[in-house]
Amino acid sequence: MRNVIESLEESKIREVANAGLGRDGVLPFWFGESDEVTPEFIRQEAIASLLAGDTFYSHNLGLPALREAVARYASRLHQPIDTARVAISAGGVNALMLACQTLLDAGDEVVVVTPVWPNLTAQPRIMGATLRCVSLRPDAQGAWRLDLDQLLQSVTPQTRMLVLNAPNNPTGWTLTRAEQEAILAHCRRTGTWILADEVYERLYYGHDTPNGCAPSFLDIASPQDRVIAVGSMSKSFLMTGWRVGWLVMPEGLSQQVGKLIEYNTSCSPVFIQKAAASALARTQEVTPQIVAHLRQCRDRLVNQLQSVPGVNVAAAPGGMYAFFQIAGHTDALLTAKRLVLEADLGLAPGNAFAPEGQGWLRWCFASRDLARLDEGVRRLKTWLDAQ
Numbered sequence: 001m002r003n004v005i006e007s008l009e010e011s012k013i014r015e016v017a018n019a020g021l022g023r024d025g026v027l028p029f030w031f032g033e034s035d036e037v038t039p040e041f042i043r044q045e046a047i048a049s050l051l052a053g054d055t056f057y058s059h060n061l062g063l064p065a066l067r068e069a070v071a072r073y074a075s076r077l078h079q080p081i082d083t084a085r086v087a088i089s090a091g092g093v094n095a096l097m098l099a100c101q102t103l104l105d106a107g108d109e110v111v112v113v114t115p116v117w118p119n120l121t122a123q124p125r126i127m128g129a130t131l132r133c134v135s136l137r138p139d140a141q142g143a144w145r146l147d148l149d150q151l152l153q154s155v156t157p158q159t160r161m162l163v164l165n166a167p168n169n170p171t172g173w174t175l176t177r178a179e180q181e182a183i184l185a186h187c188r189r190t191g192t193w194i195l196a197d198e199v200y201e202r203l204y205y206g207h208d209t210p211n212g213c214a215p216s217f218l219d220i221a222s223p224q225d226r227v228i229a230v231g232s233m234s235k236s237f238l239m240t241g242w243r244v245g246w247l248v249m250p251e252g253l254s255q256q257v258g259k260l261i262e263y264n265t266s267c268s269p270v271f272i273q274k275a276a277a278s279a280l281a282r283t284q285e286v287t288p289q290i291v292a293h294l295r296q297c298r299d300r301l302v303n304q305l306q307s308v309p310g311v312n313v314a315a316a317p318g319g320m321y322a323f324f325q326i327a328g329h330t331d332a333l334l335t336a337k338r339l340v341l342e343a344d345l346g347l348a349p350g351n352a353f354a355p356e357g358q359g360w361l362r363w364c365f366a367s368r369d370l371a372r373l374d375e376g377v378r379r380l381k382t383w384l385d386a387q
């Protein structure tokens with residue numbers, strides 16, 4: 001067994017969820033997914049594809065029709081993107097792993113902005129890379145901010161890759177266009193690859209971008225830049241369980257990534273790729289409604305949490321999480337476990353995402369029924385009153 005595998009931590013989110021297993025009536029807000037099922041026309045497309053006999057392998061890089069659909073979709077949101085730059089993966093997580101496998105040798109230095117979804121720190125570690133974490137910091141109102149100078153100082157010619165997830169899981173922090181431009185210019189000088197995890201790009205609540213999306217590196221990078229942007233069907237099409245996502249990469253890299261896909265998954269299932277292509281073509285019927293509903297969820301939850309004495313929370317500009325602190329409750333894992341067992345409320349502990357998340361809790365607000373959020377806050381208040 002490789003030491004690095006043995007030393008991978010079990011997920012602290014799972015630890016809390018396991019504590020709640022078998023408890024009827026727990027309200028689970030711990031995982032990063034909506035409780036709403038995938039739109040019916042997408043499910044019908046997969047059924048039709050299966051009935052038509054689409055049970056065979058596809059090209060490693062994905063069906064041409066889906067690669068084209070992704071290129072069209074990304075080109076509409078950003079700048080023109082050639083289909084040759086797109087590879088289809090088994091979800092965003094597989095796309096991120098493929099990027100790490102393509103670019104990282106053992107001993108390479110990787111800079112990661114944290115707190116962040118734990119997979120983004122585990123994947124470079126699995127490749128044997130050395131991590132340097134640059135921490136976002138919360139302001140007094142509970143909004144997390146980047147110290148751009150600190151980040152730029154941390155990325156040197158020795159840095160092989162910079163990993164950025166914005167909009168961010170768990171904090172909702174989102175890079176501004178000016179920050180992206182400064183980072184891209186700096187990484188061009190140092191020769192550092194940017195791995196941009198943009199799976200939450202559509203889940204953006206600002207009004208300052210023409211396309212309604214969070215600022216993306218695909219808006220500003222040229223096809224030759226050392227930038228890999230990762231996207232996914234999971235969040236903006238309610239397709240978490242389908243496992244389909246993509247990479248957009250510089251010209252010339254796709255062939256290498258295709259080789260790696262052969263050794264990982266060989267390809268994504270064809271009936272799923274067909275359903276994804278039809279979903280992308282009809283995104284206007286799906287995604288704006290999802291985002292409008294998530295905005296309502298965010299506002300409802302954050303307003304209520306802000307009225308709970310001792311809670312510090314800000315409305316995040318992107319993503320699907322409220323990340324908050326409760327005065328006097330400094331051990332996040334303990335608090336999350338107690339909330340499950342004593343209040344039937346399932347939240348994720350902030351220290352699952354980095355040490356600086358200690359004392360914070362993450363609440364996924366992607367709930368079909370807003371009343372579930374109300375009930376969750378009621379349970380939290382009742383529990384706090386009893387302390």
Ligand SMILES: Cc1ncc(COP(=O)(O)O)c(C=O)c1O
Nearest residue numbers: 032091092093117169199232234
């Ligand atoms: C930051 C981030 N990146 C990537 C993913 C991957 O999502 P998927 O593999 O479902 O596309 C997730 C899922 O929660 C995430 O939070």
